[in-house]
Amino acid sequence: MLLLRDAHNRIIRDLRVSLTDRCNFRCFYCLPNGEPPLARKETILTFEEIERICEIFVSLGIEKIRLTGGEPMLRKDIEVLVEKLARLKVQSQSESQISNLKFQIIDSENRKSQIANRKSLDLALTTNGHTFPRRAANLKKAGLDRVTISLDSLRRERFREITGVDALENVFESIEAAKKYNLTPVKINCVLVRGRNDDEIVDFARFARERDVEMRFIEFMPLDAGGDWRRESIVTAREIRETINRAFPLHLKEKSRGAETAWRYSFADGAPGEIGIVAPVTEMFCGACSRIRLTADGQIRTCLFSTDEYNLRAFLRGGASRAEIVEFIQAVVLKKEARHSINDEKFAPASRSMSFIGG
Ligand code: SAM
C-alpha cells in the first residue's frame, strides 16, 4: 500500500479536518473576544469535497480522521458528513463486500485492493460540548467512534470566564452522553494556564477517577489569536505529573507515547480513569509526529506551526484528477517541518491561530 512518508522518514497516519473556523465560545487561550476574520462562505469545503479528499487520504494510509474546528458541531448536518466518512471504514477484508461499499470515486480495481489491505479507520471528533448531548445518539448511529470534549474548569463561574459562555452543565452532559452512546474512550482536553486554572489539577484528576474518563492536560501553546502566550504561563508536564502524583500516585502505561502525543498514566490504586499529559513545549514529540491538517477552507497544513499552507481547494475545484491530487498531497507531505521552533530564540509564529488551523 502506498503510504505518506515525509522527508524525515515519518509516516503520516493521522488527518485532522477542520469543519469550520467559527466558534460559539471565546476561550481566552484560543480565540479571545471580538469578531475574528472568518473565511468567506464559498471557500469552505462542502461535505462532498471533504469526503473526496478523505477517501484519497485514506487510500494513502491515513488511519485516523479527527473532525475539529473552530467548533465542528456548528457545521449543519455534521451527522451526514460522519456517515459519508464512516463508509471509508473497512467493513470486511473480503473483496465482495468491499465492492458493495458505495465509494463514488474509486476509479480502479487497484484502489479497491489498496482499501482491502488497509487497517480500519478511526473516526473521532473534538468538541466544546455545547450542543453535543442532543446529537450524540445520531453521531454514534452515523458511525462516529470516539469523542474528545474540552473542559478547562470544574467551577461554573470560572468556566464562564475562560470560555465566555455559561455552559459547564452542557459539558458535563456531553461527557455522560458520550459514555451512554459508547463513544469511548472519552477524552477530556484541558489547557492549563498559570494563574487561571492550575489550582484545579488535583480536582481534575479526581474527576477522571469519579467519571472514568481520560483527563488530558495540554501545555499552553503560542497559537492564541490574542498573542497573549507567555512562556511563564505554561504549566509544565513535570509540574502536572508531580502535583497529581502527590494526591493520587500514577503508573505510566505501557506503549505510552511512541506515535502518540500523550504520556498516559493509570492510577496506581486501580481506580478507574486515566491521566494523559501532552507536552508539546517542554517535552517535544515532533520526531514521532504522524499528523497532517486540512483547514475548513481547504488548505493543507503540514504542522500546527506552519507558516505556509497548500491550497488543495483551488486544485480540487480546478478539476484535478485523482492521480494529480495524490501527487499534490505527496509533494506537500515532503515539505513537512521537522519540528516546531517554540523553544528556539527565533520562534516564527504560525500563520494562523488554533481555531482557524483545527486543533
Ligand atoms: N472547539 C473544539 C474544542 O474546543 O474542543 C475543537 C477545536 S479546539 C481548537 C481543539 C483543542 O485545541 C481544544 O481542546 C483546545 O483546548 C485546544 N487549544 C486551543 N488553543 C490552544 C492553545 N493555545 N494551546 C493549547 N491547546 C489549545
Ligand code: SF4
Ligand atoms: Fe472555540 Fe475550541 Fe477555540 Fe474554545 S478552544 S475558542 S471552543 S475553537
Ligand code: SF4
Ligand atoms: Fe507535528 Fe508540528 Fe505538532 Fe511537532 S509541532 S508534533 S511537527 S504538528
